[in-house]
Amino acid sequence: MAMASRIRAGFSLIRKTLNTTPQFAETLSPVGSSCNPIYSHFQQSRNYTKEIHTKEPEVKVPLVLFGVPGKYATALFSAAAKSNCLDKVESDILNLVEASKKSPLFSQFIKDPSVPAETKVKAVQEIASEAGFSEITKNFLAVAAQNRRLGLIEKIVKCFTELTMAYRGEVKAVVTTVIPLPEQEEKELKETLQDVIGHGKTVKLEQKIDQSIMGGIVVEFAQKVFDMSIRTRAKQMEKFLRDPVNFENF
Secondary structure (H helix, E strand, C coil): CCHHHHHHHCCHHHHHHHHCHHHHHHHCCCCCCCCCHHHHHHHHHHHHHHHHHHHCCCCCCCCCCCHHHHHHHHHHHHHHHHCCCHHHHHHHHHHHHHHHHCCHHHHHHHHCCCCCHHHHHHHHHHHHHHHCCCHHHHHHHHHHHHCCCHHHHHHHHHHHHHHHHHHHCEEEEEEEECCCCCHHHHHHHHHHHHHHHCCCCEEEEEEEECHHHCCEEEEEECCEEEEEEHHHHHHHHHHHHHCCCCHHHC
């Protein structure tokens, strides 16, 4: 079964927990109670983290990110890097976000502030287990749910991807066209961008389709935008035609 399918299969739990939230909340011990298995799991995780910090050097994070999403992404990156499972964790959370985009129910569930944190913790733990996520990913989702940060998951994942790309020496280039680029043109564009950044880094090309640009191409690369779309050229032409004519130049 594909990863996305396994994740979606776990969404049935959300329907169940949403329908039984009051009863479910009553059966759980307080989150901070030592008899709560979820709390005990968190406590063991914290103790394990402390041991890592005392025995291993800090992981060098390739970028400094700010804000709550950046903070959570950095913590997840550090934990995954120390456990040597960056690729697995990245795959887990990307699959989770992709599957959640296809499920309005799940999206509503994680963003709804009225759903008790304990309910969200239970749900994401079950979904993570069903999908075969790593322990690092499961712990992260539980902590995010406990701290009511699941609504930021897409922003956190975006920040995490920025960290993993920087760690691997990858530079993202977003190419927008009205139709997919032919394979040969995509290859030539990638080679051109690779020449620009030189050796030591790798271009990672992402294609986007946007009919509104009318034609041409827009390339976002290395914090620069090369806009060669027909829409932009048309606007430039319109501006040129609307500007008053200076006859002194003739």
